[in-house]
Amino acid sequence: xxxxxxxxxxxxxxxxxxxxxxxRVEAALSEWVGVDAPVQLGDAMRYAVxxxxxxxxxxxxFAASEAxxxxxxxxxxxxxxxxxxxxxxxxxxDLPCMDNDVxxxxxxxxxxxxxxxxxxxxxxxxxxxxxELLTPDGxxxxxxxxxxxxxxxxxxxxxxxxxxGQAIDLASVGLALDEAQLREMHRLKTGALLxxxxxxxxxxxxxxxxxxxxxxREYGAAMGLAFQVxxxxxxxxxxxxxxxxxAGKDAASDKPTYVSLLGLDGARxxxxxxxxxxxxxxDRSTLADTGALRALAHMxxxxxx
Amino acid sequence: xxxxxxxxxxxxxxxxxxxxxxxRVEAALSEWVGVDAPVQLGDAMRYAVxxxxxxxxxxxxFAASEAxxxxxxxxxxxxxxxxxxxxxxxxxxDLPCMDNDVxxxxxxxxxxxxxxxxxxxxxxxxxxxxxELLTPDGxxxxxxxxxxxxxxxxxxxxxxxxxxGQAIDLASVGLALDEAQLREMHRLKTGALLxxxxxxxxxxxxxxxxxxxxxxREYGAAMGLAFQVxxxxxxxxxxxxxxxxxAGKDAASDKPTYVSLLGLDGARxxxxxxxxxxxxxxDRSTLADTGALRALAHMxxxxxx
Numbered sequence: 147x148x149x150x151x152x153x154x155x156x157x158x159x160x161x162x163x164x165x166x167x168x169x170r171v172e173a174a175l176s177e178w179v180g181v182d183a184p185v186q187l188g189d190a191m192r193y194a195v196x197x198x199x200x201x202x203x204x205x206x207x208f209a210a211s212e213a214x215x216x217x218x219x220x221x222x223x224x225x226x227x228x229x230x231x232x233x234x235x236x237x238x239x240d241l242p243c244m245d246n247d248v249x250x251x252x253x254x255x256x257x258x259x260x261x262x263x264x265x266x267x268x269x270x271x272x273x274x275x276x277x278e279l280l281t282p283d284g285x286x287x288x289x290x291x292x293x294x295x296x297x298x299x300x301x302x303x304x305x306x307x308x309x310x311g312q313a314i315d316l317a318s319v320g321l322a323l324d325e326a327q328l329r330e331m332h333r334l335k336t337g338a339l340l341x342x343x344x345x346x347x348x349x350x351x352x353x354x355x356x357x358x359x360x361x362x363r364e365y366g367a368a369m370g371l372a373f374q375v376x377x378x379x380x381x382x383x384x385x386x387x388x389x390x391x392x393a394g395k396d397a398a399s400d401k402p403t404y405v406s407l408l409g410l411d412g413a414r415x416x417x418x419x420x421x422x423x424x425x426x427x428x429d430r431s432t433l434a435d436t437g438a439l440r441a442l443a444h445m446x447x448x449x450x451x
Numbered sequence: 452x453x454x455x456x457x458x459x460x461x462x463x464x465x466x467x468x469x470x471x472x473x474x475r476v477e478a479a480l481s482e483w484v485g486v487d488a489p490v491q492l493g494d495a496m497r498y499a500v501x502x503x504x505x506x507x508x509x510x511x512x513f514a515a516s517e518a519x520x521x522x523x524x525x526x527x528x529x530x531x532x533x534x535x536x537x538x539x540x541x542x543x544x545d546l547p548c549m550d551n552d553v554x555x556x557x558x559x560x561x562x563x564x565x566x567x568x569x570x571x572x573x574x575x576x577x578x579x580x581x582x583e584l585l586t587p588d589g590x591x592x593x594x595x596x597x598x599x600x601x602x603x604x605x606x607x608x609x610x611x612x613x614x615x616g617q618a619i620d621l622a623s624v625g626l627a628l629d630e631a632q633l634r635e636m637h638r639l640k641t642g643a644l645l646x647x648x649x650x651x652x653x654x655x656x657x658x659x660x661x662x663x664x665x666x667x668r669e670y671g672a673a674m675g676l677a678f679q680v681x682x683x684x685x686x687x688x689x690x691x692x693x694x695x696x697x698a699g700k701d702a703a704s705d706k707p708t709y710v711s712l713l714g715l716d717g718a719r720x721x722x723x724x725x726x727x728x729x730x731x732x733x734d735r736s737t738l739a740d741t742g743a744l745r746a747l748a749h750m751x752x753x754x755x756x
Contacts, residue, residue: 180610182610182611183610183611183615183618184610184615184616184618184619184622184639185618185619185622186618186622187610187614187615187618188610191610234575235575238571238572238575241548241571243566243567243568243571244568244571261548262548263548263549263621264618264621266543266546266548266549266571267543267614267617267618267621269575270539270540270543270574270575270578270608270614271609271610271614271615271618273575273578273579274578274605274608274609274610274612274614275605275609275610277582277601277604277605278602278605278606278609280601281598281599281601281602281605282602283602288594289593289594289595289597289598289599290594292594292597292598292601292602293586293594293597293598293601294586294594296582296585296586296597296598296601297583297586297587297588297597299582300579300580300582300583300586301583303575303579304576304579304580304583305485305487305488305489305492305493305496305576305579305580306487306488307579309492309572309575309576309579310488310489310492310576311489312572313488313489313490313491313492313569313572313576314489314490316568316569316572317489317490317491334489
């Protein structure tokens with residue numbers, strides 16, 4: 147039994163649901179990313195995107211699309227496009243002028259392998275490609291869905307979304323943020339694209355009742371914050387090998403985190419509370435097919451990397 | 452009389468045509484760029500975009516839209532969006548890991564003023580904003596036009612457009628490119644967004660006859676190359692003050708240019724030839740209202756900065 151009183155999927159059921167979707171995403175990314183790009187640019191783009199990451203954002207797109215009966219081709223393209231935005235943000239985040247990180251998912255970061263200029267351009271090209279994937283020629287995806295998906299992605303990625311959150315993060319090093327300020331930073335930096343993934347999945351379906359859309363947004367917002375709270379916890383308790391990136395770097399760089407603000411137990415309680423909020427929002431949505439969304443929420447809070 | 456045998460607009464007529472449009476672009480950019488962005492990010496975005504540049508790309512959008520009877524609101528948004536892509540590319544191009552330039556339009560470059568990380572994020576956010584501008588809520592621009600504009604912009608900006616050209620440029624320093632290779636680099640680096648501007652202007656109208664669209668594309672391609680040839684000429688013959696950026700830097704950085712390849716007279720002849728091609732394409736288009744497109748083509752080739 148879960149916090150909301152319903153049985154939720156076990157790990158095997160989530161795996162059976164997600165594995166074929168993950169395979170489609172990997173195959174599509176491999177087909178679409180960096181192909182026909184000149185010189186090393188394509189290699190750098192593919193290095194940044196392929197064979198890495200949990201693909202949480204694509205899974206959220208598929209789960210939300212499933213909840214609303216969304217169109218498969220639109221969901222696949224939306225799933226890949228949010229992953230491209232995520233990947234570009236990591237490439238730029240790792241640059242020496244930002245976090246100066248040399249390890250990502252256990253591999254050298256893109257600028258270590260392709261140079262700073264190469265990483266800069268690969269990130270830029272990945273962002274453009276995200277919008278290109280959403281606007282294919284032909285009739286497979288209606289213009290209205292294409293335009294909706296572009297609108298949601300642009301807002302999630304831009305100055306009032308992910309990029310804005312990164313700017314707050316940059317400006318906050320060494321500052322004593324309070325919980326409201328920390329929450330606002332993460333709502334933008336990580337939350338906007340996670341919430342955007344849910345909204346884009348919902349946009350793959352027919353027009354939703356406003357109540358259902360609002361509930362999915364609430365689910366996405368709670369999930370986005372929960373993800374970051376757990377990230378902060380893992381940064382403290384996990385080692386670099388499990389994490390696939392440098393552990394303990396928040397404390398080392400004097401960045402405010404949920405753990406530094408609430409303590410480890412407080413942060414854990416916060417994560418459970420956000421999970422409960424996300425599940426409660428799904429209950430209110432009156433959407434029938436929310437099993438995958440529920441399972442992903444549990445996975446985010448219970449993950450160990 | 453011009454090369455194509457028609458009278459073309461004099462400077463006063465072009466100014467009378469362009470000035471109200473430039474005012475609308477400046478007002479719209481000021482209203483849309485960096486507003487409500489957190490901390491310094493909005494300031495850096497506005498610094499990168501406002502009060503600077505010739506706004507050639509927006510003018511091309513308006514001129515092409517006029518030629519096809521395009522919709523005004525779509526043209527304004529398309530005009531601003533191509534300028535945002537252009538502005539972001541300059542911000543990233545000027546970074547120390549790329550051209551390491553400290554002067555742009557006579558002012559300190561964005562990273563000099565806002566730091567490298569600030570410039571990186573401002574560029575990233577400007578790219579996202581370009582797509583956000585193209586996808587407003589409401590009914591003012593049809594979903595089909597929104598999706599078309601996003602498609603054209605993404606292709607022009609991405610790995611098979613501007614970013615791809617920058618990657619070739621980066622890889623070509625110190626290499627002896629032949630004319631075909633140099634042309635390919637510029638076709639992508641500068642040409643793709645100029646051509647994209649023309650295509651986006653055309654996409655603000657009703658569906659065009661394929662012949663007219665093909666002719667506008669040809670015009671855009673020739674204009675894009677002509678722009679770069681003239682840029683190379685100006686880099687040699689103009690001083691930094693007139694240019695508003697560091698002159699002579701191509702030779703200093705050992706970059707191949709049309710002047711190093713064809714000589715100054717050869718490059719000038721090339722520019723005239725491309726102008727003739729652009730005008731001939733308009734003749735073939737059978738579009739009635741190509742006065743502004745013709746005048747802009749002349750302006751690009753005859754400019755002194």
